[in-house]
Amino acid sequence: MSITIRNLTRRFGQTEVLRGIDLEIRSGELVALLGPSGSGKTTLLKIIAGLDWPDAGQLTVSNEDWLAKKAQERRTGFVFQHYALFPHMNVRENIAFGLRVLPAAQRPAEADIAGRVAKLLHFLQIDALAYRFPAELSGGQRQRVALGRALAIDPEVLLLDEPFGALDAQVRRDLRRWLREVHDATGSTTIFVTHDQEEAFELADRVVVMGAGRIEQIGRPDEIYDNPATPFVARFLGLTVELPVVVRGGRIEAEGLDISALTLPAHPDGPATLFLRPADIGLVPDPRGSYRVTELSSTGALLRLRLEGPADCSIEVETPRRLGQNLAVGQTVLLRPEAGQIFQQAAPRAIAHAA
Amino acid sequence: MQAPPPGALAPRASQFVPRLLIGVALALTAIFVVVPMAYIFHRAFAEGWRLFAANVLEPNTLHAIGLTALVAVLVLPVNIAFGIASAWLIARFTFPGRKLLLTLIEIPFSISPIIAGICYLLLYGRQGLIGPWLIAHDMQILFALPGIVMVTLFVTAPFVMREVLPLMQAQGSEQEQAALTLGASGWQVFRRVTLPNIRWALLYGAVLCGARAVGEFGGVSVVSGNIRGQTNTLPLQIELLFNDLNVTGAFAAATMLTLIALVVLVMKTLMEMRRG
Numbered sequence: 001m002s003i004t005i006r007n008l009t010r011r012f013g014q015t016e017v018l019r020g021i022d023l024e025i026r027s028g029e030l031v032a033l034l035g036p037s038g039s040g041k042t043t044l045l046k047i048i049a050g051l052d053w054p055d056a057g058q059l060t061v062s063n064e065d066w067l068a069k070k071a072q073e074r075r076t077g078f079v080f081q082h083y084a085l086f087p088h089m090n091v092r093e094n095i096a097f098g099l100r101v102l103p104a105a106q107r108p109a110e111a112d113i114a115g116r117v118a119k120l121l122h123f124l125q126i127d128a129l130a131y132r133f134p135a136e137l138s139g140g141q142r143q144r145v146a147l148g149r150a151l152a153i154d155p156e157v158l159l160l161d162e163p164f165g166a167l168d169a170q171v172r173r174d175l176r177r178w179l180r181e182v183h184d185a186t187g188s189t190t191i192f193v194t195h196d197q198e199e200a201f202e203l204a205d206r207v208v209v210m211g212a213g214r215i216e217q218i219g220r221p222d223e224i225y226d227n228p229a230t231p232f233v234a235r236f237l238g239l240t241v242e243l244p245v246v247v248r249g250g251r252i253e254a255e256g257l258d259i260s261a262l263t264l265p266a267h268p269d270g271p272a273t274l275f276l277r278p279a280d281i282g283l284v285p286d287p288r289g290s291y292r293v294t295e296l297s298s299t300g301a302l303l304r305l306r307l308e309g310p311a312d313c314s315i316e317v318e319t320p321r322r323l324g325q326n327l328a329v330g331q332t333v334l335l336r337p338e339a340g341q342i343f344q345q346a347a348p349r350a351i352a353h354a355a
Numbered sequence: 356m357q358a359p360p361p362g363a364l365a366p367r368a369s370q371f372v373p374r375l376l377i378g379v380a381l382a383l384t385a386i387f388v389v390v391p392m393a394y395i396f397h398r399a400f401a402e403g404w405r406l407f408a409a410n411v412l413e414p415n416t417l418h419a420i421g422l423t424a425l426v427a428v429l430v431l432p433v434n435i436a437f438g439i440a441s442a443w444l445i446a447r448f449t450f451p452g453r454k455l456l457l458t459l460i461e462i463p464f465s466i467s468p469i470i471a472g473i474c475y476l477l478l479y480g481r482q483g484l485i486g487p488w489l490i491a492h493d494m495q496i497l498f499a500l501p502g503i504v505m506v507t508l509f510v511t512a513p514f515v516m517r518e519v520l521p522l523m524q525a526q527g528s529e530q531e532q533a534a535l536t537l538g539a540s541g542w543q544v545f546r547r548v549t550l551p552n553i554r555w556a557l558l559y560g561a562v563l564c565g566a567r568a569v570g571e572f573g574g575v576s577v578v579s580g581n582i583r584g585q586t587n588t589l590p591l592q593i594e595l596l597f598n599d600l601n602v603t604g605a606f607a608a609a610t611m612l613t614l615i616a617l618v619v620l621v622m623k624t625l626m627e628m629r630r631g
Binding site: 050085149 | 529530532533534535536537538539540543547548551552
């Protein structure tokens with residue numbers, strides 16, 4: 001089922017939660033909505049499910065106007081962050097719920113329901129939990145049951161809100177791989193919401209980065225990682241070091257910077273901001289360097305340094321400890337960025353974050 | 356969260372103060388609750404089973420028991436429906452006046468029931484606001500069953516809502532939303548998800564509401580008119596018998612009311628155990 005979203009807007013009182021979303025999702029795709037909290041990603045997901053309604057815009061699924069359909073008629077599989085399992089039903093009853101509430105004419109016979117539930121339990125590797133109640137399950141098990149309940153109605157669109165948000169790191173990684181397998185096996189169109197870029201990049205075919213109610217960038221994970229399209233995306237993806245530079249004749253000029261290792265797309269002349277990941281900056285001890293080490297601490301694998309540069313600029317960088325043996329507080333260094341992104345005069349940080 | 360008990364080598368605190376407090380609590384309960392209640396039964400049966408039975412089966416007392424039961428049976432379903440509806444409204448929606456509505460529903464908790472009775476009297480009485488119109492249309496509200504039921508409804512209005520609301524607020528609406536995406540109709544969501552989640556709180560609220568409806572005195576005494584064998588509920592009948600100096604009769608009737616209260620108490624305790 002392909003999903004087409006046109007100019008979708010949603011306001012909560014004075015706050016614009018979604019400000020004109022345009023998005024095209026192909027049938028069978030696995031898409032991540034990635035963004036910080038408050039970026040509108042969950043609202044967008046709920047609108048697709050029919051649990052919330054936009055103030056303007058269009059939502060078309062396989063050429064059908066979904067804004068004319070109630071949540072019950074859309075038959076999406078929705079998995080909530082905190083699972084929302086029915087506490088008074090055991091695992092089998094939870095999974096069978098979507099089949100039991102069908103109108104009598106469409107409802108499968110009791111034996112068929114039992115068969116389908118058994119098949120799902122097996123598929124989700126939770127056969128042993130069939131007669132347990134939600135309160136007796138771990139977080140990861142609850143997540144599987146919640147997904148089983150959503151899959152029982154054969155949804156063509158599967159929606160997951162922060163599906164791994166409440167789980168610990170190991171379970172998270174296991175379930176991530178497992179969700180990819182489930183998606184590939186069912187062939188449904190899947191959209192999941194996350195604030196964790198690693199999760200989005202590992203799992204999704206395409207990532208939609210959202211900020212303050214807008215889509216900032218859409219692309220394949222590597223594309224976005226290598227070429228963040230806006231200062232917002234750059235900051236969100238960890239390019240937290242921002243250096244003021246001047247582009248002249250296609251070359252970047254900045255005091256104390258050795259850009260020989262950096263390849264960037266052509267950029268128009270004028271003042272600009274260079275965005276770098278703290279770990280993508282090589283440090284070359286140089287008595288004539290214009291950055292001075294003011295703080296230095298070790299995290300075991302990494303050295304974390306605070307540097308003070310020209311015009312009172314203070315930045316934080318990281319370097320593998322074995323490469324930083326010869327660094328000390330008070331020393332001056334030359335910065336040698338290895339990857340980064342350049343934007344014309346980025347908006348000040350504070351504003352981008354408040355949004 | 357309960358802290359684990361300390362190990363065997365922990366220093367022992369003196370048991371004097373806890374024991375003293377437990378003793379005081381038990382003594383006060385005995386003096387103020389157990390002894391008076393036991394005395395009711397003692398006096399009721401003091402002159403033998405036969406007289407007790409005769410007193411309970413006395414037509415006016417019997418009628419009062421029936422009327423009281425009828426009032427409770429009429430009030431309970433209304434209040435259960437009203438309690439669920441108002442709790443759902445307040446828990447699931449934000450609208451202007453939501454806090455005000457909550458306060459209004461809770462007014463009967465803080466207002467003396469006799470004031471409710473007087474309000475109804477002023478509203479529906481012969482000289483009241485709508486009284487003359489009612490009389491002209493031959494509708495009897497005061498000094499009849501409708502008035503008694505209405506005052507009892509007023510007094511018991513908050514009980515179910517107050518039990519159900521906190522639970523609904525704590526549970527949030529995600530389960531209901533999940534049921535919607537799974538294709539459940541509004542009624543199916545209520546029947547299969549909302550109701551099972553609140554069933555113990557609902558039953559608990561209903562039991563409290565029932566107990567209050569059966570025992571209500573002040574409000575009902577104003578609007579019932581105290582007509583023997585017609586509009587006297589059990590609490591009013593007890594007072595009447597007592598004023599008639601028919602002490603054994605009064606105690607016999609009181610025994611019936613106390614028995615109802617004890618049954619409610621046991622049910623309530625059982626339910627609290629189920630709710631954990």
